[in-house]
Amino acid sequence: MAFLSVKNTKITGIGACVPKLILENKQSSLFDTESLAAFINGTGVERKRKAPADTCTSDLCITAAEQLIKDLQWNKEDIDILIFVSQTPDYVLPATACVIQERLGLSTDCYAMDISLGCSGWVYGLQVVSALLQSLDKKRKALLLVGDTILKFCSESDKSTYPLFGDAGTATALEYNENTGKMYFDMHTDGSGHKAIIIEDGGFRKQVTESSFAMHNRGEGITSNNLQLILDGMDVFSFGIQRAPQSVNALIEHFQLDKEEMDYFLFHQANLFMNEKIRKKLQISLEKVPYSLKDFGNTSSATIPLTMVTQLQKDLQSRHLKNIACGFGVGLSWGSVYFETDCITVPDLIEI
Amino acid sequence: MEAFIKHFAAQFDDTEVSEFTSTTVFKDLEEWSSLMALSVIAMVDEEYGVKIKGEDIRNAKTIEDLYNVVKSKQ
Numbered sequence: 174m175a176f177l178s179v180k181n182t183k184i185t186g187i188g189a190c191v192p193k194l195i196l197e198n199k200q201s202s203l204f205d206t207e208s209l210a211a212f213i214n215g216t217g218v219e220r221k222r223k224a225p226a227d228t229c230t231s232d233l234c235i236t237a238a239e240q241l242i243k244d245l246q247w248n249k250e251d252i253d254i255l256i257f258v259s260q261t262p263d264y265v266l267p268a269t270a271c272v273i274q275e276r277l278g279l280s281t282d283c284y285a286m287d288i289s290l291g292c293s294g295w296v297y298g299l300q301v302v303s304a305l306l307q308s309l310d311k312k313r314k315a316l317l318l319v320g321d322t323i324l325k326f327c328s329e330s331d332k333s334t335y336p337l338f339g340d341a342g343t344a345t346a347l348e349y350n351e352n353t354g355k356m357y358f359d360m361h362t363d364g365s366g367h368k369a370i371i372i373e374d375g376g377f378r379k380q381v382t383e384s385s386f387a388m389h390n391r392g393e394g395i396t397s398n399n400l401q402l403i404l405d406g407m408d409v410f411s412f413g414i415q416r417a418p419q420s421v422n423a424l425i426e427h428f429q430l431d432k433e434e435m436d437y438f439l440f441h442q443a444n445l446f447m448n449e450k451i452r453k454k455l456q457i458s459l460e461k462v463p464y465s466l467k468d469f470g471n472t473s474s475a476t477i478p479l480t481m482v483t484q485l486q487k488d489l490q491s492r493h494l495k496n497i498a499c500g501f502g503v504g505l506s507w508g509s510v511y512f513e514t515d516c517i518t519v520p521d522l523i524e525i
Numbered sequence: 526m527e528a529f530i531k532h533f534a535a536q537f538d539d540t541e542v543s544e545f546t547s548t549t550v551f552k553d554l555e556e557w558s559s560l561m562a563l564s565v566i567a568m569v570d571e572e573y574g575v576k577i578k579g580e581d582i583r584n585a586k587t588i589e590d591l592y593n594v595v596k597s598k599q
Contacts, residue, residue: 211558211560215560215563333559406559406563406579407559407563407566407578407579408578408580410563411570411576411577411578411579414567446560446563447563450567
C-alpha cells in the first residue's frame with residue numbers, strides 16, 4: 174500500500190469555473206417520464222454544464238486560476254510549479270501545462286507538466302504538488318489545475334454517459350508553509366480494470382481509422398462510436414463501493430486519525446446511488462458529505478474541488494476544517510487524502 | 526439458495542415475491558433495470574462480501590446462475 178505523508182504544504186485557495194450552458198436532464202430525449210425519474214433518483218443529476226466546441230478544459234482552469242491569483246494577491250513571479258490534471262488536453266502534444274504557463278503569464282522558470290488522470294486526479298495532483306514544493310530551492314507557490322470537458326467525449330445517444338457527466342475546471346493554490354499540519358495520502362491503482370471506463374480509439378494502441386466513427390449499439394439506449402467514452406457502470410460501481418471505503422478506512426487506520434473529528438468527507442461525485450452506498454458503508458452522517466451532483470453532475474477530476482467551492486464556500490472561508498477526500502474511477506485509480514484548511518480563499522463560482 | 530432468492534427479491538419494489546424462484550430469468554422482469562443491477566451488486570457485496578462484475582450479471586440468465594457465481598467467489 175502506498176501511504177505517503179507530506180509536511181509544510183498549505184492549501185491557501187480553491188476556485189472553480191464552469192461553462193454557462195446548462196443542460197437540463199428533464200429535457201433530454203434519452204428518457205421517457207418514468208425512466209427520467211429513475212435516472213434522476215439514481216444518479217442525483219438533474220442538470221449539468223456543457224462547454225461549447227471552442228472552450229477547452231484549460232480555458233475553464235485558467236479563468237478559475239486568474240481569479241484565485243487575484244483574490245490571493247499572489248505575485249505571478251512566485252509561482253514555481255504548475256500541474257495540469259486532465260484527460261481532455263488542448264492538444265495531443267505539447268503538454269497543456271506549457272500552453273497554460275504562457276497564457277497565465279507565469280515565469281519561464283516555472284516547472285510545468287500534465288498528469289493524465291480522471292476521477293482520482295485531484296487527490297493525485299495534490300500529492301504531486303505538495304511533494305514538489307518540498308524540493309524547491311526557494312520555497313514558494315504552486316498551482317494545481319484540475320478538470321475535464323468530458324462531455325466532448327460522450328455520445329449524445331448514450332444514456333449511460335451523456336446525462337451523467339458535466340464539464341468543469343478548477344484551480345487549487347498551494348504554498349510552502351512550515352507552520353501547517355501534515356497531509357496524509359493513501360494511493361492505489363488496478364490496471365486490470367482499465368477497460369471499465371475507456372475511449373478505445375484515437376490513442377496509439379488503436380489509431381483513428383474510418384471505422385472509429387462507426388456507431389455501435391452497446392445496449393439499450395447506448396449508441397456510441399469508438400472515439401467516445403464507454404462506461405461499464407456495473408464494473409465501476411462494484412469497484413467504487415469496495416475500494417473507496419477501504420481506502421478511507423486504511424487512511425484513518427494507518428495515520429491514526431480520529432474519524433469523528435473530521436468536518437467533511439469529500440468524495441468524487443460518481444453518482445448518488447454509488448456515493449450513498451459508500452457513505453453508508455463508512456457510517457458517515459449526511460451533513461458531513463456534501464454533494465454537487467444535482468446541478469453539475471459527475472465532472473470527472475473536478476468533482477472534489479467543485480464540490481468544495483459550490484457547497485462549502487462559507488465554511489472554507491471562515492473556519493479551520495479537517496477533511497478527508499477520496500477520488501476513485503478511471504484507470505482504475507483511487508486514493509484518499511487527509512488535509513486541513515484554515516480560512517482559505519474561495520472566489521465565487523465563475524461562469525464563462 | 527433460498528436466502529439468496531430472498532435477498533434478491535428484496536431489491537425489487539413492485540414485483541411479487543412469488544415471482545422469484547431459482548429459475549427466474551431476472552432480466553425479463555419488468556422491474557429489471559440498470560439501477561436494479563447495481564442494487565444486486567451492492568446486495569451481494571453487503572450480504573456475501575463478494576465483488577461481482579458487470580460481466581457476471583451479463584452472463585447470468587437465472588437467479589441460480591448468479592447464485593453460483595457468488596458461491597464460486599466466496
